[in-house]
Amino acid sequence: MSHAATVHSLWTAAAAEPPVRIPGPHIEYAQLSPTLIVLGAALLGVLAEAFLPRRVRHHAQLLLTVVGLAAAFAAVIALAAGGYAGDKARIAAMGAVAVDGPALFLQGTILLVGLVAAFTFAERRLEPMAHGRPVDSFAAQGAAVPGGEAERKAVAAGMTTTEVFPLVLFAIGGMLVFPAANDLLTLFVALEVFSLPLYVLCALARRQRLLSQESAVKYFLLGAFSSAFLLFGVALLYGYAGTVTYSGIADVVGGTTRTLDPALASTTGNDALLLIGGAMVLVGLLFKVGAVPFHMWTPDVYQGAPTPVTGFMAAATKVAAFGALLRLLYVVLPGMRWDWRPVMWGVAIVTMLVGAVVAVTQTDVKRLLAYSSIAHAGFILAGVIATTPDGVSSVLFYLGAYSFVTLGAFAVVTLVRDAGGEATHLSKWAGLGRRSPLLAAVFAVFLLAFAGIPLTSGFAGKFAVFKAAAQGGAAPLVIVGVLSSAIAAFFYIRVIVLMFFSEPKAEGPTVSVPSPLTSTAIALGVVVTLVLGVAPQYFLDLAGQAGTFVR
Amino acid sequence: MNPANYLYLAALLFTIGAAGVLIRRNAIVIFMCVELMLNACNLAFVTFSRLHGNLDGQIIAFFTMVVAAAEVVIGLAIIVTIFRSRHSASVDDASLLKL
Numbered sequence: 001m002s003h004a005a006t007v008h009s010l011w012t013a014a015a016a017e018p019p020v021r022i023p024g025p026h027i028e029y030a031q032l033s034p035t036l037i038v039l040g041a042a043l044l045g046v047l048a049e050a051f052l053p054r055r056v057r058h059h060a061q062l063l064l065t066v067v068g069l070a071a072a073f074a075a076v077i078a079l080a081a082g083g084y085a086g087d088k089a090r091i092a093a094m095g096a097v098a099v100d101g102p103a104l105f106l107q108g109t110i111l112l113v114g115l116v117a118a119f120t121f122a123e124r125r126l127e128p129m130a131h132g133r134p135v136d137s138f139a140a141q142g143a144a145v146p147g148g149e150a151e152r153k154a155v156a157a158g159m160t161t162t163e164v165f166p167l168v169l170f171a172i173g174g175m176l177v178f179p180a181a182n183d184l185l186t187l188f189v190a191l192e193v194f195s196l197p198l199y200v201l202c203a204l205a206r207r208q209r210l211l212s213q214e215s216a217v218k219y220f221l222l223g224a225f226s227s228a229f230l231l232f233g234v235a236l237l238y239g240y241a242g243t244v245t246y247s248g249i250a251d252v253v254g255g256t257t258r259t260l261d262p263a264l265a266s267t268t269g270n271d272a273l274l275l276i277g278g279a280m281v282l283v284g285l286l287f288k289v290g291a292v293p294f295h296m297w298t299p300d301v302y303q304g305a306p307t308p309v310t311g312f313m314a315a316a317t318k319v320a321a322f323g324a325l326l327r328l329l330y331v332v333l334p335g336m337r338w339d340w341r342p343v344m345w346g347v348a349i350v351t352m353l354v355g356a357v358v359a360v361t362q363t364d365v366k367r368l369l370a371y372s373s374i375a376h377a378g379f380i381l382a383g384v385i386a387t388t389p390d391g392v393s394s395v396l397f398y399l400g401a402y403s404f405v406t407l408g409a410f411a412v413v414t415l416v417r418d419a420g421g422e423a424t425h426l427s428k429w430a431g432l433g434r435r436s437p438l439l440a441a442v443f444a445v446f447l448l449a450f451a452g453i454p455l456t457s458g459f460a461g462k463f464a465v466f467k468a469a470a471q472g473g474a475a476p477l478v479i480v481g482v483l484s485s486a487i488a489a490f491f492y493i494r495v496i497v498l499m500f501f502s503e504p505k506a507e508g509p510t511v512s513v514p515s516p517l518t519s520t521a522i523a524l525g526v527v528v529t530l531v532l533g534v535a536p537q538y539f540l541d542l543a544g545q546a547g548t549f550v551r
Numbered sequence: 552m553n554p555a556n557y558l559y560l561a562a563l564l565f566t567i568g569a570a571g572v573l574i575r576r577n578a579i580v581i582f583m584c585v586e587l588m589l590n591a592c593n594l595a596f597v598t599f600s601r602l603h604g605n606l607d608g609q610i611i612a613f614f615t616m617v618v619a620a621a622e623v624v625i626g627l628a629i630i631v632t633i634f635r636s637r638h639s640a641s642v643d644d645a646s647l648l649k650l
Binding site for chain 1: 558561565568569572578581582585588589591592595596598599602603605607608611614615618621622625626628629630632633635636637642645647648
């Protein structure tokens, strides 16, 4: 047989074989439905923005947002009722997303938070009418120069930034994936998907636009910086394990993987890559959580951003980021907990103390709440460090309780106003309890919950977290936690005393009467705070049942 | 050539980017340094992909490029907005938000 004939027979033989088929990915749409519904609603929102006339956009967007979030929440409930939070927990979407108890619990929390936050976004009774049209707390046109001709025209034309609703939906979509991400690539993409809309939202305040834009620049530059750290950490972990799936990395960390290729001995299983990579991923997550020493952005961004956005960000970002942190530490890196626990001890102690001590010196309500959120990040970290099932469930409970208190507190801040918009300086809050006792009482309830006074959700959450930490062998952490709670209680009580026991100033701020939207948000915050404080057992049980990660 | 050299280059580029973010004062330059860090990550991904003999790293590099492009859109929009209202892109001038 000639050479040419051999080659020819190769061709014919190749042609006789069936063509190579690349199998399509198998996607479990039903189990991913909460995320898909929210992102679908966001896309519809973009279309609505393009095609609907301006006067109906606000109502249409609000309706779309509320319906989308409620449908997604119903999907989460259906999945949880279908057993996906328990024995049917599984990895979906080709190993990219986990559908398990913690993921569903946190997704439900984020969706409820988003729903309540959407109410505060849509509030249009607080700002004075602009040319006879009601306006919300977002800029008439985000791109217009503050105080310029373009802005004046935009206000005169009655423009409002209804894009905030699709933006917040995209952010919620990313937040839903973030705590459920089951490989490091999904983690990174979800981080960016929820961060990028938040950067834009921060820049869109109607009043004090320079402050708002400045906060957006700071948040963006530092956020991009930290996500670059996270990505390089992902690269190093990929170099370490040869895979980015959580279970694959956990296998290599635990030494239970299949035999290693000797040619790869210099990278696979190289502990330097694991330690540096793990540390860099943690830096990215701790930045989002707002833990010291990665907390610098928190007070500036919280103060400059529009207050409804601040409330949403403070609540939902924290829930999503702690979910991702829990999954990373409990699923990927449990094999090296003797390495990360000392580091996290240090971070938690510094976070609690710095948050509580620096908050004492603050004179602005929004900055005060920002430092309080840093201190709370430290308390939650104490539960994370426990590395026990109780640790997971106590953190879940704390996140649920804390997010509603935060939302409510920032919603109250939007109501106290003077001629320049929101009056956030603490001196202006003096004597507020004499002028409008109801509002001051509601804010006092939130402050007491932040302080962890019994019969509020803050006490139940703190008790659960500290108990888990003590049982997990972190008793010194609990002592520091209780001490910094005491410091924190000082400035919360100081605000309450300021509101109720000092003389109101003559030119003090007035309390605006909100529409039912903000009232609902605040009322829900109070109800959740008191119910979780008085009868926490059902919700603790719920968090306890949801406390098992799938691998 | 030893592929590990590319890893050293990636680490070097990442460090240069990180140092640039901390040292430079112009928001645009800071942003370019962040992009340099992301590209250093890409180089590391591709190198590890070659070392391990699987394609995951190369695919991730594409994801990183798309994410970086989205980040450029958002970032430049924000920086241009603040430049138009202040006539300066220096991060030292953006200091209204202080205690």
